[in-house]
Amino acid sequence: MLTTVQDNLFSPDVIANPYAFYGRLRGEDPVHWNETYALWLITRHDDLVWLTRHHELFSSAVFRNDPRPAYPAIDESDLGLYEYVKNYQGDQFIQHDRPAHLEMRRVMHGYFTPKSMEAWRPFVRDAVKELLDAAEAKGEMDVMRDLATPLPVLVIAEMMGVPKEDRLYIRQLAEKLLYIGRGDYDRMKPLTEGMRGMIEYVSPLIDKRIVDPGDDFISVLARGEKQGVFTRHQVLVNTSLLLLAGHETTINLLCNGTLALTRHPDQWELLKQDPAGRAKQATEECLRYDSPVISIQRIATEDVEMRGKVLRKDDRVRWFISSANRDPEAFPNADTFDISRHPNQHVAFGSGTHHCLGATLARVEGQEVFRALAERFPNLRAETEDLEYQPSITFRSLKSLPVTWH
Amino acid sequence: MARKLKVWVDPHTCVGNAMCESIAPRVFRLNENRQSEAVDPAGDSEAKILEAAENCPVSAIFVEDAETGERLFP
Numbered sequence: 001m002l003t004t005v006q007d008n009l010f011s012p013d014v015i016a017n018p019y020a021f022y023g024r025l026r027g028e029d030p031v032h033w034n035e036t037y038a039l040w041l042i043t044r045h046d047d048l049v050w051l052t053r054h055h056e057l058f059s060s061a062v063f064r065n066d067p068r069p070a071y072p073a074i075d076e077s078d079l080g081l082y083e084y085v086k087n088y089q090g091d092q093f094i095q096h097d098r099p100a101h102l103e104m105r106r107v108m109h110g111y112f113t114p115k116s117m118e119a120w121r122p123f124v125r126d127a128v129k130e131l132l133d134a135a136e137a138k139g140e141m142d143v144m145r146d147l148a149t150p151l152p153v154l155v156i157a158e159m160m161g162v163p164k165e166d167r168l169y170i171r172q173l174a175e176k177l178l179y180i181g182r183g184d185y186d187r188m189k190p191l192t193e194g195m196r197g198m199i200e201y202v203s204p205l206i207d208k209r210i211v212d213p214g215d216d217f218i219s220v221l222a223r224g225e226k227q228g229v230f231t232r233h234q235v236l237v238n239t240s241l242l243l244l245a246g247h248e249t250t251i252n253l254l255c256n257g258t259l260a261l262t263r264h265p266d267q268w269e270l271l272k273q274d275p276a277g278r279a280k281q282a283t284e285e286c287l288r289y290d291s292p293v294i295s296i297q298r299i300a301t302e303d304v305e306m307r308g309k310v311l312r313k314d315d316r317v318r319w320f321i322s323s324a325n326r327d328p329e330a331f332p333n334a335d336t337f338d339i340s341r342h343p344n345q346h347v348a349f350g351s352g353t354h355h356c357l358g359a360t361l362a363r364v365e366g367q368e369v370f371r372a373l374a375e376r377f378p379n380l381r382a383e384t385e386d387l388e389y390q391p392s393i394t395f396r397s398l399k400s401l402p403v404t405w406h
Numbered sequence: 407m408a409r410k411l412k413v414w415v416d417p418h419t420c421v422g423n424a425m426c427e428s429i430a431p432r433v434f435r436l437n438e439n440r441q442s443e444a445v446d447p448a449g450d451s452e453a454k455i456l457e458a459a460e461n462c463p464v465s466a467i468f469v470e471d472a473e474t475g476e477r478l479f480p
Contacts, residue, residue, distance in 0.1 A: 053422045053440035102428055109425060114465050115480075343418055352440065355423045355463055 022323035043323035045330035058298035081188035107224035148254035156246030161216030181394025198240035257286030275374035282339035283366035288346035410472035419466035426458035
């Protein structure tokens with residue numbers, strides 16, 4: 001057992017370096033009860049794989065099936081807002097279990113196959129080129145502001161047939177939705193503002209696609225309503241979800257990956273020798289080494305024993321991708337950034353029936369960005385080592401990443 | 407007479423998404439690791455098997471003509 005336990009998952013040192021904290025848990029108490037939030041923390045790679053592949057034991061309907069109050073605690077006057085959040089989140093397809101989850105996923109799954117996402121590569125490549133042209137002309141770049149954010153927003157908005165001029169507004173709403181992974185006492189206000197704003201924004205787009213469907217992704221969701229798989233509220237919520245999830249996690253892949261590459265000159269050299277040939281494996285290593293998503297939650301559907309501990313029915317169970325991807329039992333030299341690593345069975349996209357729907361799209365965007373950076377900015381380096389992360393236990397998200405190449 | 411197929415799943419790539427099992431349940435079945443295995447390449451039509459292969463999110467499914475060795479997917 002741990003003698004002293006830091007139980008505040010939102011403390012500045014855990015946010016700054018989750019690897020040290022969760023790495024220690026993984027070694028000493030891999031199925032750990034966090035008293036503060038009444039929550040199990042799962043940190044080993046093999047446990048995470050086992051858990052995510054036993055979806056019948058661990059429900060994804062974490063908002064609908066959790067009878068306890070929000071964690072961390074929220075302002076009591078915001079309990080009404082929390083009910084709104086529960087209803088909103090509860091209608092996301094990812095917050096469902098089989099058989100409903102399978103039925104919902106099948107509406108969307110075909111849009112995101114590796115083959116159909118590959119067809120988007122030229123669009124992604126052109127978009128990367130345009131953004132890097134602009135950065136080059138300006139002579140400086142904040143990777144977060146000028147590349148990692150605009151690229152995935154541009155791509156998902158194009159897929160969804162969202163007007164170009166609305167992209168900034170979507171990002172502003174998305175930033176409010178990110179309060180879901182934070183611990184602020186008063187987070188329900190910005191969060192529900194973001195949710196209501198999204199619903200309001202996508203509603204007329206859906207009305208239009210119901211009557212006049214196209215080949216965009218909102219039309220795919222609208223078809224789900226016609227088939228009776230989705231209610232209108234579910235179409236609204238899932239359109240919003242895809243707009244957000246379709247870019248937020250990729251932002252973190254691009255930023256965290258660029259940071260890792262600039263911090264490891266030997267690996268940057270290696271990538272530069274053959275950017276087209278090595279971008280694929282480099283992207284996998286970026287996904288593993290500093291994963292875009294830190295952790296995800298489930299609710300136990302029955303009593304389950306893991307490593308001698310009994311997880312009771314309805315217990316909250318949170319699994320840590322960031323820790324599993326640094327598990328020395330799963331990866332030799334797990335804390336070493338190695339773009340030639342093979343095999344690389346990281347769990348950045350989760351595993352099992354809920355494996356990330358947009359995984360291939362994220363991969364394509366990562367590959368194109370890391371390749372283009374290596375080809376165009378051989379002297380790329382971070383401007384500062386003084387970097388700050390968003391205080392989230394869900395997303396591993398830098399606030400900014402200024403770089404130079406002169 | 408439908409041609410004979412050779413179908414297999416790469417265990418190092420399969421993430422147990424189980425979409426293949428839902429599309430062609432007589433061909434693909436999850437094993438004790440909750441990874442897919444091709445248990446009967448003649449269990450469903452070639453079209454269903456190719457649909458399952460195409461819908462694998464990590465491209466872990468391989469399909470060949472059993473007699474000629476011609477790669478049908480990917």
